[in-house]
Amino acid sequence: SYGEWQAAGHLGDLLREMRRSFEHARETAPCILVIDEIDALGSRAGDDGHGRSYRSQAIAGLLTELDTLGREEGVILIGTCNHRDRLDPAILRPGRLDLHVEMPLPDETMLAQILQEHLPGEDHLALADLARRAVGHTPAELDAGIRTAKSAARQERRAPTLADIARHLELDDTDPAVTRRVAAHEAGHAIVATALGASRVVRMTLLRDGGETVRRQADRIGTWDDIHDELATHLAGRAAERLVYGSISAGAGGGSGSDLAIATELAVAFHMRLGLGWRGPVWSEAPSGPRHRSSSRCAIRRSTTACARC
Secondary structure (H helix, E strand, O other): OHHHHHOOOOHHHHHHHHHHHHHHHHHHOOEEEEEOOHHHHOOOOOOOOOOHHHHHHHHHHHHHHHHHHHOOOOEEEEEOOOOHHHOOHHHHOOOOOOOOOOOOOOOHHHHHHHHHHHOOOOOHHHHHHHHHHOOOOOHHHHHHHHHHHHHHHHHOOOOOOHHHHHHHOOOOOOOHHHHHHHHHHHHHHHHHHHHHOOEEEEEEEEEOOEEEEEEEEOOOOOOHHHHHHHHHHHHHHHHHHHHHHOOOOHHHOOOOOOHHHHHHHHHHHHHHOOOOOOOOOOOOOOOOHHHHHHHHHHHHHHHHHHHHHO
16 A cells, blocks of 8 residues: 555655565566555645645656556556545556546445345345345445444343344434435436436435435537536435425535535536636636635526426
């Protein structure tokens, strides 16, 4: 891992350990070289000025090793990370780490298999029900819940039960009313996406901390109507809540991957980068705060209206 290289000492020590890892892989070929948490390298294009020179030289050293490895046979290189967007683009370009495979959270079937391995004597139907309720957990969280349940059961001198695992995974705290609202919200995304033909719904999932609707975009050229349809789809969850419950929750907001965040970025780009808004053919790298807020509010109001009509 990058952490192991860095633990060797200063920059020169890091680069030496990096070269040693690649040399060992070439000497051991055929083999697989895995670099864990490769996103710790960062990117030379980032805004963080702290340690920029150090980071640039470390990335340059890795690029040199990647290019050398690419001219030889017998070594498959794999980099694992949680934040691919934080990697330097040069690391991901063709000829280097150019095949990107996303590993989603395990679905109900995968969780049931994990539970079966840990609890081979349990009833299959009971395991399937627990797996369905545990969707949204990582394998590590599931493993931790099982270990904690077994430990607690040992202290009470009894065998662990599925109820113990469910309690340690906090699966008994779900309010059915909240689950139903989340389902209505996600259904809104799916209905509007299908009605507008802007994308095809691939998967809808209820998670422990909300819901998820995965869509595959249709081939469109990015006209005003295309972008408006995409805005409407992102805001359709809010519209569905208003339609079904007469009120809107904060569920569409939150982090940078939330409905409102994505819709706001798209609305700002519509006016400030794509040349389709009220300012005409304009591109701005850093729109000012007031303009940012004004354009996003306007686009969101129009899109919400469109969602309600759909």
